Amino acid sequence: MKKIAVLGAGSWGTALAMVLADNGHEVRLWGHKEAQIKEINEFHTNIKYLQNIKLSNMIIGYTSMKEAVNQVDAVVLAVPTKAMREVCQQVREYLSTPTLFVHVSKGIEPDTHLRVSELIEEELPESIREAVVVLSGPSHAEEVSLRQPTTVTAASLNAEAAEKVQDLFINQHFRVYTNTDVVGVEIGGSLKNIIALAAGITDGLGYGDNAKAALITRGLAEIARLGSCLGANPLTFLGLTGMGDLIVTCTSVHSRNWRAGNMLGKGMKLEEVLENMGMVVEGVRTTKAAYQLSKKLQVKMPLTSALYHVLFDDVNPKDAVDELMNRSKTTELDDLSKLLGERIR
Numbered sequence: 648m649k650k651i652a653v654l655g656a657g658s659w660g661t662a663l664a665m666v667l668a669d670n671g672h673e674v675r676l677w678g679h680k681e682a683q684i685k686e687i688n689e690f691h692t693n694i695k696y697l698q699n700i701k702l703s704n705m706i707i708g709y710t711s712m713k714e715a716v717n718q719v720d721a722v723v724l725a726v727p728t729k730a731m732r733e734v735c736q737q738v739r740e741y742l743s744t745p746t747l748f749v750h751v752s753k754g755i756e757p758d759t760h761l762r763v764s765e766l767i768e769e770e771l772p773e774s775i776r777e778a779v780v781v782l783s784g785p786s787h788a789e790e791v792s793l794r795q796p797t798t799v800t801a802a803s804l805n806a807e808a809a810e811k812v813q814d815l816f817i818n819q820h821f822r823v824y825t826n827t828d829v830v831g832v833e834i835g836g837s838l839k840n841i842i843a844l845a846a847g848i849t850d851g852l853g854y855g856d857n858a859k860a861a862l863i864t865r866g867l868a869e870i871a872r873l874g875s876c877l878g879a880n881p882l883t884f885l886g887l888t889g890m891g892d893l894i895v896t897c898t899s900v901h902s903r904n905w906r907a908g909n910m911l912g913k914g915m916k917l918e919e920v921l922e923n924m925g926m927v928v929e930g931v932r933t934t935k936a937a938y939q940l941s942k943k944l945q946v947k948m949p950l951t952s953a954l955y956h957v958l959f960d961d962v963n964p965k966d967a968v969d970e971l972m973n974r975s976k977t978t979e980l981d982d983l984s985k986l987l988g989e990r991i992r
């Protein structure tokens with residue numbers, strides 16, 4: 648049995664705390680809201696994020712970071728990307744020995760264009776980092792908390808650390824693979840949220856399955872184009888954290904990104920949509936970051952670019968779709984086939 652701190656008591660932190668508790672670990676679920684932590688400890692529920700779920704007694708809620716991370720074997724960082732630096736700054740106050748860090752957040756920081764593992768490495772000194780591992784894949788918290796079959800990937804350049812994380816989380820309902828392609832895993836997990844927002848928009852506009860399939864496949868092409876340019880293995884994008892997560896996020900009502908897009912497609916304004924959600928919609932900031940990156944690196948990302956203009960320049964969603972459909976004709980297998988071809992040879 649290990650002692651594990653899960654930092655972030657939202658949907659995903661809570662669902663992962665349940666997986667770890669099922670595996671017999673002592674789990675400390677840290678959150679910054681007193682009332683919510685009180686609810687977790689007194690009633691063993693976290694109603695705002697996971698309805699009709701009873702938490703195990705092995706999960707203890709904490710608001711004190713000092714107590715939550717005291718002598719733990721691993722720290723799971725499960726806050727939205729926007730809060731990651733602030734939470735790391737709190738953690739580093741209280742750790743003095745090398746600790747295994749697992750992050751589960753799907754985003755890219757606008758302006759710096761850093762992936763989450765990179766910004767964690769910026770905030771946490773090497774002396775307290777045994778390794779940073781990303782855990783990602785097609786995994787809605789709502790289904791994980793019901794112990795429905797789920798598969799994810801633990802990725803790190805340190806293969807031994809990735810395997811340690813695999814061992815912490817794997818069980819009969821939650822199957823964990825390993826990968827060493829951190830760039831591919833983080834880029835796939837972050838950029839699928841852009842495409843999920845777009846899929847919600849086309850559904851909101853009343854378009855059908857053809858549009859959805861087009862978004863998923865052409866979305867994957869532009870994710871792989873940018874990711875490969877950043878050093879990812881293009882084959883990772885065909886796996887769980889690429890195509891797998893694109894499918895689950897673009898086709899599920901559980902997805903907050905899809906739901907936010909759906910409201911936009913029905914005519915609501917972005918501020919109104921975000922207020923309505925009450926939970927993180929990572930794709931909004933990531934669209935800004937990916938759009939900036941595509942300009943900087945001169946990578947063609949028409950879907951990301953169209954969504955950027957809908958979100959930040961008030962372009963009408965239907966006009967954005969019309970514009971995408973009316974671009975000049977092109978071939979299907981462009982630079983991507985070259986990238987894949989080179990890898991396969």
Ligand SMILES: NC(=O)C1=CN([C@@H]2O[C@H](COP(=O)(O)OP(=O)(O)OC[C@H]3O[C@@H](n4cnc5c(N)ncnc54)[C@H](O)[C@@H]3O)[C@@H](O)[C@H]2O)C=CC1
Binds near residue numbers: 725786787927
């Ligand atoms: N919900 C899901 O099914 C999955 C979510 N993820 C990722 O996990 C990350 C977290 O998402 P969710 O838990 O779903 O979001 P959520 O919106 O359900 O919960 C976020 C939690 O973070 C807390 N928080 C926000 N700012 C904070 C701060 N400065 N300090 C401390 N706590 C803070 C909030 O109070 C809330 O409890 C995101 O990057 C998301 O993309 C990944 C896989 C699945």
Ligand SMILES: O=C(CO)COP(=O)(O)O
Binds near residue numbers: 786843895903928
């Ligand atoms: O990443 C997820 C599932 O794999 C959850 O997606 P949302 O953040 O859109 O709910």
